[in-house]
Amino acid sequence: MxxxxxxxxxxxxxxxxxxxxxxxxxxxxxxxxxxxxxxxxxxxxxxxxxxxxxxxxxxxxxxxxxxxxxxxxxxxxxxxxxxxxxxxxxxxxxxxxxxxxxxxxxxxxxxxxxxxxxxxNYFGHKEFEKYAPGLKNLADAVAVRNKVLRAFEQAEGEEDPARHRELLTFILVGAGPTGVEMAGAIASLCRITLRSEFRRIDPASARIVLIDVGSRILGSFSEDLSAAAHKQLEELGVEVLLGQGVEHVDEEGVIVAGKRIKSKTVIWTAGxxxxxxxxxxxxxxxxxxxxxxxxxxxxxxxxxxxxxxxxxxxxxxxxxxxxxxxxxxxxxxxxxxxxxxxxxGKAMLKPFRYFDKGNMAVVGRGYAILQTRVFRTSGFLAWLAWAGVHLQFLAQSSLRVSVFVQWVWTYLTGQRGSVLIVNHLSGSHTEAKTEPVPLQSSEPVQSSV
Ligand SMILES: Cc1cc2nc3c(=O)[nH]c(=O)nc-3n(C[C@H](O)[C@H](O)[C@H](O)COP(=O)(O)OP(=O)(O)OC[C@H]3O[C@@H](n4cnc5c(N)ncnc54)[C@H](O)[C@@H]3O)c2cc1C
CATH class of the missing domain: 3.50.50.60 (FAD/NAD(P)-binding domain)
Structure with a gap:
């Protein structure tokens, strides 16, 4: 060049x-x-x-x-x-x-x-991607946000109550940290943030299903922490289906162990x-x-x-x-x-050695699990540690301040920073996957459409 x-x-x-x-x-x-x-x-x-x-x-x-x-x-x-x-x-x-x-x-x-x-990784089933987007970059995250929020809007506009169930069923495929964190955050969105914002539907009645082929969630954590997170998810109303692989995904939902679960919102968090x-x-x-x-x-x-x-x-x-x-x-x-x-021209370094600082995952509001080489814990203190570590590793100081303020606000009020569907063109039902994503936040710290 x-x-x-x-x-x-x-x-x-x-x-x-x-x-x-x-x-x-x-x-x-x-x-x-x-x-x-x-x-x-x-x-x-x-x-x-x-x-x-x-x-x-x-x-x-x-x-x-x-x-x-x-x-x-x-x-x-x-x-x-x-x-x-x-x-x-x-x-x-x-x-x-x-x-x-x-x-x-x-x-x-x-x-x-x-x-x-x-x-x-769709494990050889690339065709699932169209119906079950994953989370890897900002465009993916905004596309998933649109999909989740649009399901509530569609349900509110749907006159046939029989269709509300499938519109308000959210399926997460894969119970690693991303699937568990998403399930907990969707549960709090339904039960807290959106609770009183709709008239025809009750967002709190939404069904959230977390599916994994493994025998427990969060397989990289110890069994006791995995069990604690599982219990916490159930308290949040999340259904956890274990030992069952998703056999098929299409516009109607998923097929698991030969049974169909109808859903308009399937999210891939599997690998x-x-x-x-x-x-x-x-x-x-x-x-x-x-x-x-x-x-x-x-x-x-x-x-x-x-x-x-x-x-x-x-x-x-x-x-x-x-x-x-x-x-x-x-x-x-x-x-x-x-x-x-x-x-x-200086002396070489010793071979690379990884220093394991521990593992964390959040399960809903104010609850996390934390595992290090010397101790394990779960609950609010673990969540505080999680919050501190994540703030510390954000790339810029301005983001640390803004995210901290947003977390405190969300914790105290249940309101979220960006309940916006930003790609829905009037009269169109197509989802633009590669929409422009604003890099500097122009959205207010707390806003709720
Ligand atoms: C949803 C999610 C949640 C996660 N949660 C956690 C967590 O809680 N804790 C944890 O420790 N880890 C977590 N991880 C994993 C962690 O983010 C990754 O291990 C880490 O990002 C890997 O860093 P990396 O530098 O290898 O790749 P990345 O951080 O993914 O960076 C790769 C970069 O390369 C660029 N790139 C890729 N291909 C090309 C190309 N051909 N040409 C030019 N540029 C290219 C991409 O745009 C990107 O900027 C999570 C990952 C995801 C997706």
């Missing part, structure tokens, strides 16, 4: 992905004697653990998304390129990028960090598949396609290429590291530091 920003007088470090791993890597390269180029297909970083709060109207998209340029604005050695990486030319040391107005732009690298994350980085590199991958990396996070045979986060796999104490934000952040930081040390 020859755009005036990137010249060949200094080594070039290309970081693909402005998610948790890519941003941590770029920040670790702040003072490195290098030109750093961060490439992302969007212009923003998304705080994915709070996507479910956008999908359930608590927060606005602008409260969990931050422009990558803004985050890196004080890093003079770093430039940002918006574009979709489609290939890596290993021989020429270039990534090939489809930019906004130019295709197949070649960007040279001396070092490459791939942090391209993961997307939804992720890594980005195609393994194919770009022609590298060894695990069965799901995650690139097998060495203990210094490089791709074997390529000391100049690092893969971090959800798109990589690395064994730690005999088990593969989980696809969570902390793994991506710690790996991104390590890769950035290692490259900097190499460029400065």
């Amino acid at each position: 020859n755009d005036g920003h990137v010249t060949r007088d200094l080594p070039i470090v290309v970081v693909v992905g402005g998610g948790f791993g890519g941003l941590a890597a770029a920040k670790a390269l702040k003072r490195a004697p290098a030109r750093v180029v961060v490439i992302d297909r969007t212009n923003h970083h998304v705080f994915q653990p709070l996507l479910y709060q956008v999908a359930t109207s608590i927060l606005t998209p602008g409260q969990i998304g931050s422009p990558i340029r803004g985050i890196l604005r004080n890093q003079p050695n770093t430039s940002v390129l918006m574009g979709e990486v489609i290939a890596v030319d290993l021989a020429e040391r270039c990534v090939v990028v489809d930019c906004l107005d130019r295709d197949r732009v070649r960007v040279h690298y001396d070092y490459l960090i791939l942090a391209t994350g993961a997307s939804h 992720v598949t890594p980005s195609p980085a393994g194919t770009w590199l022609n590298a060894e991958t695990d069965r799901s396609g995650r690139v097998r990396i060495a203990k210094d996070l490089t791709v074997p045979g390529h000391a100049e290429i690092f893969v971090v986060g959800d798109t990589a796999t690395l064994d730690h104490d005999g088990k593969p590291l989980p696809g969570v934000a902390q793994v991506a952040i710690q790996q991104g930081r390590y890769a950035g530091r290692l490259i900097r040390r190499r460029l400065e």
Whole structure:
């Protein structure tokens, strides 16, 4: 690339992905004697653990998304390129990028960090996606929010009470943290926020069904915490169906264990598949396609290429590291530091070691479970810890203040930040999946349509 920003007088470090791993890597390269180029297909970083709060109207998209340029604005050695990486030319040391107005732009690298994350996994049933959207980016979250809110509007406008049941049935497929958090947040939306806003229907009568093929919810947590979360969900009125795989999804709902559950709102929270980085590199991958990396996070045979986060796999104490934000952040930081040390001619770092800070999940209003290596707890205190940790990791201070205020307001009043259907064109029943998403919140902190 020859755009005036990137010249060949200094080594070039290309970081693909402005998610948790890519941003941590770029920040670790702040003072490195290098030109750093961060490439992302969007212009923003998304705080994915709070996507479910956008999908359930608590927060606005602008409260969990931050422009990558803004985050890196004080890093003079770093430039940002918006574009979709489609290939890596290993021989020429270039990534090939489809930019906004130019295709197949070649960007040279001396070092490459791939942090391209993961997307939804429909386990061979891509056709389900049309009826059961997943949650991976801001556009997904807004599409799910529209779908959930529109179900209430449709039910209110429906004169046949027999149809209210299917319109007010919400199905979550997959009982990992996202499914559980979504189920709890939809329950509070129905029973608290929307309770007195409709006249023909009673939102509190909505049916929320959480389905998983496993024998318990939140399989990555200990059995006692999983049981506590299950009990809490049932208290919120969520039906939990375990040991039952979803066999089919269509516009009428789902088929589970041969039985149909009618619903107009099915949400896919069942799993992720890594980005195609393994194919770009022609590298060894695990069965799901995650690139097998060495203990210094490089791709074997390529000391100049690092893969971090959800798109990589690395064994730690005999088990593969989980696809969570902390793994991506710690790996991104390590890769950035290692490259900097190499460029400065300093001694190498010890092999990467993951420091497990614990696991958390929220179940409805003011309740969370928390598991660390030394203790486990659940309830309001765990929720306070969850809130503190999530605020701390938001990308900008302004977001921390705004999200904190919104959470306090929602906790005290039940009102949510963005109960808006923003893509519904008058007279149209089509759902635009790629609608523009505002990056800076222009919606009021508390608003209720
Ligand atoms: C709904 C949801 C809830 C979650 N909740 C939690 C939680 O509570 N706690 C937790 O620890 N983890 C959670 N996770 C997982 C966590 O978000 C991921 O592990 C983490 O984001 C992985 O970081 P990453 O840098 O590998 O990828 P990401 O953060 O996904 O970043 C990937 C980036 O790469 C960009 N990109 C992808 N492909 C290309 C391409 N071809 N060209 C250019 N750019 C590209 C994307 O736009 C994105 O910005 C959750 C994930 C989701 C989806």
